[in-house]
Amino acid sequence: MTTMITLDDISKKYPGSARPAVQNLNLEVEKGETLVLLGPSGCGKTTTLEMINRLVTPTSGNIFINGRNTSTLKTTELRREIGYVIQDAGLFPHRTVAQNIATVPQLLKWQSERIEERVDELLEMVHLAPDEYRNRMPSELSGGQRQRVGVARALAADPDVILMDEPFGALDPITRGHLQSEFLRLQDEIHKTIVFVTHDIDEALRMGDRIAVFGPDSTIEQLDTPMRLITAPASPYVENFVGGDTTMRVLGLMEVRADEQSPSSAEIETVESGTPTNEIRIAGSEVRDILVTDDRGRPQRWVLADALDDLSGTVSDLPGSVPVEIEAGSSMREAAGALLSMPGENPRAVIVDEDGRVIGALTLADVQRAIAESGVPPSEQVGERV
Amino acid sequence: MGLNLFEYFLRNADDLLELTLTHAVVVIVSVAIAVTLGVAAAIFSRRKTRVRAVCLNVTSTFMTIPAMALFGLLIPLLGLGWGPTITALVMYALLPILHNTIAGLDGVDPRVKRAAEGIGLTPVQVFRRVELPLAWPVMLIGIRVTTLMTVSSAAIAAYVNGPGLGGDIFTGLSRIGGAGAINQVLAAVILVVLLGIILDLLLQVLGLLTGARRQRFSRRGAAS
Known part of the structure; x- marks a missing residue:
C-alpha cells in the first residue's frame, strides 16, 4: 500500500x-x-x-x-x-x-x-x-x-x-x-x-x-x-x-458466502427436476430434504424427506415448497432478516450465485455462528441497550 | 379629430420619425451607461456590505428627486441639451439595475459556486460562466423596468431643452386651445408609448435569444 x-x-x-x-x-x-x-x-x-x-x-x-x-x-x-x-x-x-x-x-x-x-x-x-x-x-x-x-x-x-x-x-x-x-x-x-x-x-x-x-x-x-x-x-x-x-x-x-461461514452449504442436496425418485433413494443413504433445480442449477422447490417415500414418479411429481433465495455477496443482515421472516422451526435459505444457480444454503445457526466469530462481545449480544 | 390626428401624423411624418429616433437614442444611451455603472457597482460591492448599502441608498435617493427639479438643478452645472438630459436619466435608471443585479447575483445557489470553485474554475471563470449567466434573467428584468421608466422620463428632458419627443409635448401643452395643439401633444405621447412598447419587446426578444441559445447548445451536445 x-x-x-x-x-x-x-x-x-x-x-x-x-x-x-x-x-x-x-x-x-x-x-x-x-x-x-x-x-x-x-x-x-x-x-x-x-x-x-x-x-x-x-x-x-x-x-x-x-x-x-x-x-x-x-x-x-x-x-x-x-x-x-x-x-x-x-x-x-x-x-x-x-x-x-x-x-x-x-x-x-x-x-x-x-x-x-x-x-x-x-x-x-x-x-x-x-x-x-x-x-x-x-x-x-x-x-x-x-x-x-x-x-x-x-x-x-x-x-x-x-x-x-x-x-x-x-x-x-x-x-x-x-x-x-x-x-x-x-x-x-x-x-x-x-x-x-x-x-x-x-x-x-x-x-x-x-x-x-x-x-x-x-x-x-x-x-x-x-x-x-x-x-x-x-x-x-x-x-x-x-x-x-x-x-x-x-x-x-458481513457478506453472505457459501463456504465455511455457512456450514449448512455442505449439507445441501440438489437434484435436477425430472429425476426419478427411486434413483435418489439409492444415491443418498440418509434421507434428507432435497432441493430440486432446473437444468441450469437454479432452485425450483424444496421436497421434504418424508415425501420421498413415494417411489413411483420423478421428483417433479412430489409436493414441495418454494425456496427463499439469497444472492451471495448480499449482506448477512438482509439474509438474517429474510430467515427470521420465514415460517417453520428451522428456516433455511438457498444461496445462489449471480446467475441464480444454487451454491449453498444458510440457516439461523449459520448466522449465529458468524456473529460469535466476529468478535462482538458476548454480553452485548444478550442485553443490548436500545 | 381622429382623422385630424391621422392627417397630422402624415403631414409631419419626417419630423416625428426623427424626433422618435432621437428619443430612442437618448433612452438607449442612458440605459447603456446606467447598465455599465450599475452592474459595475453591483459587482464591486458584492462582498462589501457597507459599500453596497451606500450604493443602494444613494441610487434610491436619486429616484426620489422630482424630475423637474433634477433637470433644473443640472442646468448650472451642465447647461442645456444632451448633457443634463443623459445625466438625469442615468441617475434615475441606476436603482433598478443595481438592485436587480445584486438580487440576481445573490440568488445564485452558493453550493453551485462552491462546486465551480472546487472543480477548478478560476474566480473570473466562476463569475463569467456561472454567476453571470444565472443572474442574467433577474438582471434583464431590471433593465426592462429601467428602459420603460427612461422612455417616459426622457420626455421631461424637454424642460432643459433636451432632445426627443418631449419638446412637442411641452410646446403643445403651452399653447393648448391653439390650432393643432392637442394633436401635437397626442402624437408625441402616442409615439412615446409606442417606443416604450417596441424597446420592451426588443429586450424580451433578447431574453428569449439568450435563453434559447442555451437550448440550441443543449441539442447539439457537449462540445459546442
Whole structure:
C-alpha cells in the first residue's frame, strides 16, 4: 500500500473564532481506499476535506498528494486533478448534463471529440443512457440522477483522488441505498482514492474501508476499519456515536458466502427436476430434504424427506415448497432478516450465485455462528441497550 | 379629430420619425451607461456590505428627486441639451439595475459556486460562466423596468431643452386651445408609448435569444 494523501499536522483557525475548526490533524489516506470522515456537524470534517483541495487554506501544516506538497501547486490546477462531489451535486443549472460533465475536460483543453466520447462513457458508467440524458438540463432530472451526474462530472478527467462531501445526503433513503451500492460497485472497477464526509454512521460503515471518527474538539477519536469500530470502540465517545445495534451492524458488514461461514452449504442436496425418485433413494443413504433445480442449477422447490417415500414418479411429481433465495455477496443482515421472516422451526435459505444457480444454503445457526466469530462481545449480544 | 390626428401624423411624418429616433437614442444611451455603472457597482460591492448599502441608498435617493427639479438643478452645472438630459436619466435608471443585479447575483445557489470553485474554475471563470449567466434573467428584468421608466422620463428632458419627443409635448401643452395643439401633444405621447412598447419587446426578444441559445447548445451536445 502506498500513501496517496498525507495531512501533516494540519490546523485551521478561522479569524474571530475562539476554537480552531481543525486542530493538529495527522491523517494518511492509502491509494485506492475509501476513507470516511465521520462526525457530528461542526466537528471539522468538511473543513478537513476542503483543505485537501484548498477550498480552505490551512492555518498551519502541510498536505501532500502523491508526494507533492499542495501549497506549491497552482490552486486551480490542483483542483482540476481532484474529483469533487457535494450534496445535491452542485450542478450548473444553466448547462446541460453533458456540458456539466465536460467542465473539467474543457478547462484542460481536451479535443471536443475526446470530450464527447468521455461524456458518453461516463454516463454509461453511472447508468444514465447517454442518448436520453446527454442533453437534459439538471432541472429535468430526479435527485438521484443529478447526483449520478455529479459523480460523472467528478470522474471526468480521471482524477486519482475524489473528495465527496455528504454526496448522498439530500436523497431519500431508498435512492441513497441504490446510489451507495452502485458507487461501491463502481469503486471496485476504478479504484480511486476517496475521502468521503458523512454524519451518517450506517453510510460510513457501508462506504468506508477505514473510518476516521471526529470528536467534538476537532480531533480524530478513532481511525479504524468499520468492523473494528463496532467491535472495539476506542472511547465511550466513539461507542456512543456508533450507537447500539451492534449485532445487526456487524451482520450488515458481513457478506453472505457459501463456504465455511455457512456450514449448512455442505449439507445441501440438489437434484435436477425430472429425476426419478427411486434413483435418489439409492444415491443418498440418509434421507434428507432435497432441493430440486432446473437444468441450469437454479432452485425450483424444496421436497421434504418424508415425501420421498413415494417411489413411483420423478421428483417433479412430489409436493414441495418454494425456496427463499439469497444472492451471495448480499449482506448477512438482509439474509438474517429474510430467515427470521420465514415460517417453520428451522428456516433455511438457498444461496445462489449471480446467475441464480444454487451454491449453498444458510440457516439461523449459520448466522449465529458468524456473529460469535466476529468478535462482538458476548454480553452485548444478550442485553443490548436500545 | 381622429382623422385630424391621422392627417397630422402624415403631414409631419419626417419630423416625428426623427424626433422618435432621437428619443430612442437618448433612452438607449442612458440605459447603456446606467447598465455599465450599475452592474459595475453591483459587482464591486458584492462582498462589501457597507459599500453596497451606500450604493443602494444613494441610487434610491436619486429616484426620489422630482424630475423637474433634477433637470433644473443640472442646468448650472451642465447647461442645456444632451448633457443634463443623459445625466438625469442615468441617475434615475441606476436603482433598478443595481438592485436587480445584486438580487440576481445573490440568488445564485452558493453550493453551485462552491462546486465551480472546487472543480477548478478560476474566480473570473466562476463569475463569467456561472454567476453571470444565472443572474442574467433577474438582471434583464431590471433593465426592462429601467428602459420603460427612461422612455417616459426622457420626455421631461424637454424642460432643459433636451432632445426627443418631449419638446412637442411641452410646446403643445403651452399653447393648448391653439390650432393643432392637442394633436401635437397626442402624437408625441402616442409615439412615446409606442417606443416604450417596441424597446420592451426588443429586450424580451433578447431574453428569449439568450435563453434559447442555451437550448440550441443543449441539442447539439457537449462540445459546442
